[in-house]
Amino acid sequence: MSKPLLSVETLRVEYEDVTAVDDVSFEVAAGSVYGLIGPNGAGKTSVIRAVSTLLEPTYGNVRIADVDVADGDRAVLRRIGYMPDFPPLMPDLSVREFLTMFASAYGVPRSDRRGLVESLAAKVRLTEKLDAETGTLSRGMKQRLFLAKTLINDPEVLLLDEPASGLDPTARRELRDVIVELGRNGKAVVISSHILSEMVDFCDSVGIMEAGKLIVSGRIEEILERVRPGTALTIRLERPDVRLDGFLAARPGTSGITSRSDGTTLTLQGGEPAAAELLRALIAAEFPVVSFHAETGDLTDIFFQLSSGGVS
Amino acid sequence: MSTRVAIRFNPEPRVRFRDNPILIAQAQRRLKPSQFIPTLAVAGISATCALIFAVATNDASAPKTLTLGYLIAIQVALLLRGSVSVANALVADAASGVLEFHRVTPTSSPTDALGYIFGAPAREYLVAATLLPFTVVAGTWAQLPLVPFLEALVATATTAFVFHAIAALTALVAPKRANAAAGVVFFGITAYALGAALSEVGVPLLAHLTTYPSLERLFSDSGAADPIVFVGAPIPSFLFTVAVDTCAFGFALHGCTRKLANPARPATSRFGAIGLFVIAVVLGIGSSWTAAEDAVGASGSAIVLSYLLGSALVAMLTSGALVPSYLAVTRGIRRARRRGDHVGWFDDQGAGWPLALGFSVVVSGGFGMLAFAMRRGFASDHLVSMNMVWAVLSVATLILLLTSTVEFLRLCRRKSLGGSALLIGFALTVFPLLLMGIFSALKIDSAERYAAALSPLFGLLATAVRAASVWSIDYEAPPFAADGAAVLFSHVVAVAVIVFFQIQVTLVRRRLTLSLGPR
Numbered sequence: 001m002s003k004p005l006l007s008v009e010t011l012r013v014e015y016e017d018v019t020a021v022d023d024v025s026f027e028v029a030a031g032s033v034y035g036l037i038g039p040n041g042a043g044k045t046s047v048i049r050a051v052s053t054l055l056e057p058t059y060g061n062v063r064i065a066d067v068d069v070a071d072g073d074r075a076v077l078r079r080i081g082y083m084p085d086f087p088p089l090m091p092d093l094s095v096r097e098f099l100t101m102f103a104s105a106y107g108v109p110r111s112d113r114r115g116l117v118e119s120l121a122a123k124v125r126l127t128e129k130l131d132a133e134t135g136t137l138s139r140g141m142k143q144r145l146f147l148a149k150t151l152i153n154d155p156e157v158l159l160l161d162e163p164a165s166g167l168d169p170t171a172r173r174e175l176r177d178v179i180v181e182l183g184r185n186g187k188a189v190v191i192s193s194h195i196l197s198e199m200v201d202f203c204d205s206v207g208i209m210e211a212g213k214l215i216v217s218g219r220i221e222e223i224l225e226r227v228r229p230g231t232a233l234t235i236r237l238e239r240p241d242v243r244l245d246g247f248l249a250a251r252p253g254t255s256g257i258t259s260r261s262d263g264t265t266l267t268l269q270g271g272e273p274a275a276a277e278l279l280r281a282l283i284a285a286e287f288p289v290v291s292f293h294a295e296t297g298d299l300t301d302i303f304f305q306l307s308s309g310g311v312s
Numbered sequence: 313m314s315t316r317v318a319i320r321f322n323p324e325p326r327v328r329f330r331d332n333p334i335l336i337a338q339a340q341r342r343l344k345p346s347q348f349i350p351t352l353a354v355a356g357i358s359a360t361c362a363l364i365f366a367v368a369t370n371d372a373s374a375p376k377t378l379t380l381g382y383l384i385a386i387q388v389a390l391l392l393r394g395s396v397s398v399a400n401a402l403v404a405d406a407a408s409g410v411l412e413f414h415r416v417t418p419t420s421s422p423t424d425a426l427g428y429i430f431g432a433p434a435r436e437y438l439v440a441a442t443l444l445p446f447t448v449v450a451g452t453w454a455q456l457p458l459v460p461f462l463e464a465l466v467a468t469a470t471t472a473f474v475f476h477a478i479a480a481l482t483a484l485v486a487p488k489r490a491n492a493a494a495g496v497v498f499f500g501i502t503a504y505a506l507g508a509a510l511s512e513v514g515v516p517l518l519a520h521l522t523t524y525p526s527l528e529r530l531f532s533d534s535g536a537a538d539p540i541v542f543v544g545a546p547i548p549s550f551l552f553t554v555a556v557d558t559c560a561f562g563f564a565l566h567g568c569t570r571k572l573a574n575p576a577r578p579a580t581s582r583f584g585a586i587g588l589f590v591i592a593v594v595l596g597i598g599s600s601w602t603a604a605e606d607a608v609g610a611s612g613s614a615i616v617l618s619y620l621l622g623s624a625l626v627a628m629l630t631s632g633a634l635v636p637s638y639l640a641v642t643r644g645i646r647r648a649r650r651r652g653d654h655v656g657w658f659d660d661q662g663a664g665w666p667l668a669l670g671f672s673v674v675v676s677g678g679f680g681m682l683a684f685a686m687r688r689g690f691a692s693d694h695l696v697s698m699n700m701v702w703a704v705l706s707v708a709t710l711i712l713l714l715t716s717t718v719e720f721l722r723l724c725r726r727k728s729l730g731g732s733a734l735l736i737g738f739a740l741t742v743f744p745l746l747l748m749g750i751f752s753a754l755k756i757d758s759a760e761r762y763a764a765a766l767s768p769l770f771g772l773l774a775t776a777v778r779a780a781s782v783w784s785i786d787y788e789a790p791p792f793a794a795d796g797a798a799v800l801f802s803h804v805v806a807v808a809v810i811v812f813f814q815i816q817v818t819l820v821r822r823r824l825t826l827s828l829g830p831r
Contacts, residue, residue, distance in 0.1 A: 014639060014642070015639070016637065016638070016639050016726070017727075052416055053415075053416060054412055054415060054416060056574070056576075056643050057646075058639070058642050058643060058646060059646060070647075070650065074324065074418045074420070075324075075418060077416055077417060077418050078321060078418055080416065082413075082416055084409060084412075086409070087409075088405075088408035088409035088410045088412075088413065089408070089410075090337065090341065090405070090408070090410055092341050092344065093337060093340060093341060097337060097340050098337075101333045101334070101336065101337040102333070102413070102417065104331060104333035104336070105333040105334075105414065105417035105418070105419045106321060106417055106418060107321040107322040107323065107324050107418060108319060108320070108321060108322075109320055109321075109322055110331065112319070112320060116319060149413075153319070153321075154319045
């Protein structure tokens with residue numbers, strides 16, 4: 001991993017009676033999209049609010065490219081873009097007025113604001129709505145407008161809290177495209193969600209949170225390898241062959257062999273080379289293989305293996 | 313996807329008034345043509361009709377009445393409607409979360425505060441601007457003296473700024489639309505009604521937060537202004553209004569700035585609270601100098617008692633409100649650790665006793681100032697006397713006791729705060745009275761007095777009455793020996809409770825400091 005753009009170290013966030021976040025550490029490199037997954041109340045929003053400086057941690061550090069956000073230098077705020085789950089708008093301002101207000105707030109010179117606002121509106125496909133009042137926009141449009149607001153300062157670190165909640169499938173796909181592109185453009189993106197399917201689309205790294213703690217954090221394939229060593233294979237033959245279970249059991253690195261009517265499943269150590277070798281051996285032993293499928297596993301597997309559930 | 317333009321950023325100044333993003337956005341919100349044109353039309357047509365009516369009646373008093381009417385209309389628009397607009401704008405933005413976004417932009421919180429204070433009442437400024445030419449015409453027709461007329465207009469503007477800043481602070485402290493609007497209206501009515509009443513008895517401070525003195529001066533038959541006698545020296549009343557408004561605006565802006573930067577912080581720093589208290593005491597006593605000098609007998613006693621009890625109450629409430637919560641203390645210790653420092657005495661998260669001591673010094677200093685102003689009315693004692701010393705000590709004890717109690721409850725009993733507060737309140741106030749009743753029924757007089765003295769309130773009331781008796785011609789203070797021991801006992805009880813609470817609080821702070829480690 002390249003040098004992290006965002007670094008969260010031993011973060012603890014407490015409210016009067018509750019520890020919302022406890023000892024959370026993770027790093028996000030430039031160009032990486034990091035997903036914070038967990039059920040409602042897991043502490044995802046508190047982490048994002050602490051990183052965005054809206055919440056003062058009880059303990060721990062948040063650094064944006066080696067600058068500690070708690071040092072009070074407001075210039076660091078230009079490097080952060082924060083989008084909450086329910087983006088607040090001022091309903092009686094037009095889209096143009098709303099974006100211009102934030103362009104001014106971030107110190108964009110007056111002469112540059114019009115061009116910037118129009119380019120951002122085009123980016124989120126709201127050009128036709130520039131003079132419409134924000135209160136008249138649909139939910140998806142509001143979300144896109146807020147994304148434009150979040151990008152107004154061209155932030156290096158983007159913090160998106162449940163960005164796709166309430167969006168229809170089309171709007172969700174559009175949002176995914178924008179976020180993936182932002183990652184490609186070198187931004188460090190943190191997205192929180194309790195919807196696993198969203199995260200599969202967005203993220204290359206994840207952190208799974210439960211009850212304020214980060215259970216696991218890292219690149220998806222690394223976590224998969226860590227939590228489930230070995231590849232899950234499903235083999236189906238043209239017709240049942242009583243030799244198969246014995247043959248597989250005799251091979252090195254196999255375990256958990258289970259035969260059912262729809263095929264035989266097993267776990268194989270050694271990754272893809274071992275799987276290729278096993279397939280070659282099966283064919284050489286004249287097993288009538290019609291299907292040889294390696295289950296790579298996904299976020300759902302990781303989540304349910306590591307946590308007690310609670311996400312959709 | 314379109315190409316992004318390269319973004320440049322201006323450095324952010326500490327305060328931005330020109331090109332203030334919130335001010336512009338709020339003005340844009342309030343000045344939508346579909347909304348403000350009807351408002352201006354109503355104001356303009358009404359003002360024209362009033363002018364035509366006044367000319368048609370041809371009454372001698374019509375020009376003055378008309379000018380007063382226009383000024384009142386401007387003030388209703390600016391002070392009342394404008395303040396409600398400020399409160400509503402902040403409440404709405406706090407509820408929707410927009411305030412949080414201003415907090416994570418590089419604009420400073422003074423910039424944000426000024427944006428709301430001057431931007432949200434944009435429509436009301438426009439209404440005032442519409443009515444202003446009518447006011448000038450009516451004022452000229454009424455042949456009102458120019459200087460008081462201009463002073464009334466300036467006072468209207470400065471009072472509006474104060475009201476708007478207080479409305480913003482109210483909305484940030486009590487972020488519910490109904491609370492904020494009610495708070496603004498309550499403040500306005502109190503300032504005008506109570507200010508005028510107090511002004512009549514020689515205490516003009518509150519009235520100078522309003523336009524009342526300037527209007528009174530403008531429409532007085534002589535047209536001449538009674539100067540304010542401030543600490544014995546006459547100063548123009550208008551200047552005093554501007555000074556009071558400046559202090560009030562500064563304090564409200566300070567509060568707004570802090571709450572906008574971090575809503576979890578108290579609205580004022582400790583220095584800010586003590587500073588405001590000093591200013592209020594100095595301006596209050598200083599401007600009431602003539603009344604204080606003239607006070608003799610019962611009125612002198614009443615003034616001293618009112619000051620001692622009133623200022624002690626305000627100091628206790630403010631000091632208690634500024635005692636930090638457990639979480640705030642934790643964060644404060646962490647912040648101090650990060651700077652390689654300790655939490656300072658006057659930091660928001662510092663121990664309560666320096667704050668209480670600061671307030672005690674101000675109350676005592678004010679008492680000294682008041683006693684000096686009233687020195688001609690001394691009937692039976694001197695300024696520096698045992699009674700005075702006891703009065704000062706009891707005020708300090710009581711402020712320290714309340715602050716320590718709140719600190720103990722917040723840091724050591726935070727999980728059972730309500731129950732513990734009830735028990736401590738009962739033990740320190742009601743229980744001694746019950747005990748006193750029992751001893752009284754048993755006719756044990758000496759025990760009765762000591763039972764009452766278990767309550768620290770006994771010490772304060774007894775010593776305040778003794779101090780006030782200095783100005784009472786008819787009343788001779790009882791010799792110290794009569795109830796001095798009970799008063800002393802009351803103070804000993806209070807000090808023992810304070811010491812116990814402070815030990816507990818110190819232990820919690822020490823434990824927190826150790827648990828947070830070196831960073």
